Amino acid sequence: MSQENVEIVRAVYDEWGKGNFRAGVDLYDPLVLFVAHPNMPEAGHYLGTDGIEGFFRGFLNPWRNLTFAADDLIETQNSVVAAVHQQGIGRESGIAVEIRFFHVWTFRGHAVIRLETIPDRAEALEAVGLSE
16 A cells, blocks of 8 residues: 555645645545644644645745645655655745755545644654654
């Protein structure tokens, strides 16, 4: 299942790279938990598909030409760690921004039950029981 999950996550980032942020919504369990790390913008816990939708609506609003790419995907038994490269232009400032961070996607069967944003690789790997 883990390699299948990697391909699923890769397909989501391929779409997010095109600016299609609706991609992957069908993967979320109705009680999915999204965790934005305390050091990340909009930090907090967002429950369910409505919670994630609300988070992303607020997160995406100040950007134009925003894209996400997965530079590397690491599989574990039930999770995929994605090294994420985010690029965008501030809607009001016009400033181009590039950020690198990690997403941890946790699956139960074919459904994503948790998606977490983590600023550094060591912490992301630790979240899935791996080390550098």
